[in-house]
Amino acid sequence: MSRRLIVLGLDGFEISLAEAMMASGDMPHMARLAETASVFDLDHGRAKATGLAWEQVASGRGPGDGGRWSALTFDPERYTVRQAVTSAQPVFADLADRMVVFDAPYFDLARSGARGVTNWGAHDPGVSAQASPAGLDGEILARFGRYVARRWIYGFTWPSADRTAEAGADLIEGVRQRSRVAAWLLGERLTDWDVALVTVSEAHSAIEQFWHGVDPAHPLHGIPSAHPAGEALRGIYREIDAMCGTLREVAPDAGIVVFAMHGMGTNQADIPSMVLLPELMFRLAFGRSHAGPPAWRQTLPGGVPLMEPHEDWFKVMQGLVPSPAYQALRRRLSRAWRRLRLSRWTGYGNGGSGTVDWMPSARYQPYWPRMPAFAFPSFYDGQIRINLAGREKRGVVPVARFDAARDELVAALHDTRCLHTGEPVVDEIWYPESAPLERGPSEADIYIEWRGTPLGFEHPVGGRIGPYPFRRTGGHTGERGFAYIDWPGLARDRERRSAFDIVPTIFELLGERIPGGLAGTPIRPGSRR
Numbered sequence: 001m002s003r004r005l006i007v008l009g010l011d012g013f014e015i016s017l018a019e020a021m022m023a024s025g026d027m028p029h030m031a032r033l034a035e036t037a038s039v040f041d042l043d044h045g046r047a048k049a050t051g052l053a054w055e056q057v058a059s060g061r062g063p064g065d066g067g068r069w070s071a072l073t074f075d076p077e078r079y080t081v082r083q084a085v086t087s088a089q090p091v092f093a094d095l096a097d098r099m100v101v102f103d104a105p106y107f108d109l110a111r112s113g114a115r116g117v118t119n120w121g122a123h124d125p126g127v128s129a130q131a132s133p134a135g136l137d138g139e140i141l142a143r144f145g146r147y148v149a150r151r152w153i154y155g156f157t158w159p160s161a162d163r164t165a166e167a168g169a170d171l172i173e174g175v176r177q178r179s180r181v182a183a184w185l186l187g188e189r190l191t192d193w194d195v196a197l198v199t200v201s202e203a204h205s206a207i208e209q210f211w212h213g214v215d216p217a218h219p220l221h222g223i224p225s226a227h228p229a230g231e232a233l234r235g236i237y238r239e240i241d242a243m244c245g246t247l248r249e250v251a252p253d254a255g256i257v258v259f260a261m262h263g264m265g266t267n268q269a270d271i272p273s274m275v276l277l278p279e280l281m282f283r284l285a286f287g288r289s290h291a292g293p294p295a296w297r298q299t300l301p302g303g304v305p306l307m308e309p310h311e312d313w314f315k316v317m318q319g320l321v322p323s324p325a326y327q328a329l330r331r332r333l334s335r336a337w338r339r340l341r342l343s344r345w346t347g348y349g350n351g352g353s354g355t356v357d358w359m360p361s362a363r364y365q366p367y368w369p370r371m372p373a374f375a376f377p378s379f380y381d382g383q384i385r386i387n388l389a390g391r392e393k394r395g396v397v398p399v400a401r402f403d404a405a406r407d408e409l410v411a412a413l414h415d416t417r418c419l420h421t422g423e424p425v426v427d428e429i430w431y432p433e434s435a436p437l438e439r440g441p442s443e444a445d446i447y448i449e450w451r452g453t454p455l456g457f458e459h460p461v462g463g464r465i466g467p468y469p470f471r472r473t474g475g476h477t478g479e480r481g482f483a484y485i486d487w488p489g490l491a492r493d494r495e496r497r498s499a500f501d502i503v504p505t506i507f508e509l510l511g512e513r514i515p516g517g518l519a520g521t522p523i524r525p526g527s528r529r
Contacts, residue, residue, distance in 0.1 A: 012204025012207055016478070040483040058104065060520075071379070100193040105127070155209050175200065270470065273379075283463065290367075303455075303456070
């Protein structure tokens with residue numbers, strides 16, 4: 001190859017916010033790149049809801065091409081769910097060019113032939129911490145210290161303006177630290193590279209905590225933490241822009257691809273998918289409630305619950321949606337033990353590596369074998385798995401009744417209304433293409449895209465459920481991803497492409513053979529679609 005290539009992946013990045021900041025002069029490096037490079041809007045399709053964008057980048061494959069439909073895996077023998085690290089081999093193992101990787105999620109460095117470091121400060125790293133050559137992670141630690149924003153990777157801050165400002169300051173510094181490490185890796189430590197894959201994850205952590213600060217339409221935009229949230233998110237974007245400039249200075253001879261697989265926006269999934277849907281399924285199955293009745297000290301006009309600055313969503317929801325084991329433990333406690341604070345036992349929901357006990361939907365797991373269908377734990381869209389005879393060990397729905405059972409569930413979903421607006425909660429429902437008995441452990445039978453931001457349900461049979469407060473204020477609801485590609489010969493007319501086209505395009509730009517079985521098609525110099 002005649003030119004090196006930097007691939008800068010922006011995890012959980014919303015391009016519309018960046019475009020507004022570019023227009024106001026706040027992101028000069030990306031603005032210059034947008035003017036001189038080829039610009040593409042990216043469509044991630046339904047694969048966006050898998051939560052596995054970076055596994056799809058690392059492997060080059062989507063869920064329909066041998067990939068997973070979810071990071072969560074269901075065991076139909078034991079009715080358990082776990083979050084597993086990736087088992088996919090990076091497609092970049094096929095590269096003849098020398099590759100350096102810094103903190104790319106779901107990138108199994110040991111199986112790639114690349115050098116670098118993974119699981120340094122990534123949001124949802126998907127792999128264990130790895131370094132090549134051995135000891136490189138120790139060198140980074142000695143030179144730059146530990147990642148400064150680790151405690152805010154999955155932070156919950158919106159009830160407290162002070163905590164929001166603290167998290168924002170640390171995440172801003174996290175981008176600066178990331179930029180220094182990347183510049184050292186590419187400019188001093190591992191200089192003999194042909195292609196570098198560098199990922200920035202602070203926008204992901206920040207948008208999920210701070211989106212209400214930049215979106216005037218968000219239900220929480222008027223609360224005290226909104227101003228520091230907006231300031232923090234814009235500060236993080238400015239540092240990401242500066243990092244773009246730094247990498248270009250480190251390798252002025254290199255071409256560059258800056259991209260995000262999809263966009264971000266208001267969170268529409270946490271409460272309906274993790275809390276409301278599993279409770280509705282429980283009530284339809286047993287005719288009674290499992291979740292406790294919520295009582296909030298404060299609500300916004302329109303009924304949006306607020307939490308106290310010191311409160312933690314996970315602990316509050318543990319009390320409202322406890323696991324049966326947690327309930328049994330409390331019943332067995334003596335009078336003396338009952339006087340202890342409930343918070344002493346909140347560690348139950350945190351679990352070990354791979355567990356999702358913190359998610360309210362997972363606390364219904366002991367009931368699943370007796371239910372005709374249950375809410376499959378999900379980070380994004382709503383998912384329902386039918387307890388199908390011949391597939392699940394204790395399946396109660398005969399295969400002959402699968403279609404009828406599914407249609408009954410869909411009708412129940414369409415009968416469900418938002419507790420506060422009275423509007424339908426369902427925007428779209430879709431089903432997998434595979435046959436029911438052939439569906440794998442990461443697949444559901446029904447997928448639901450929610451309408452708006454329902455924090456409570458009203459159902460003719462299930463009754464009133466909620467309302468419950470936001471967990472993340474931002475989520476993976478943006479309309480588009482993007483790619484800026486600075487490489488000779490690419491046309492500069494704006495075009496919409498599949499997000500899966502990025503990986504084969506990297507091979508194309510490097511002049512490498514494109515491996516078979518990839519989900520996308522390459523963007524070629526002079527080609528238009």
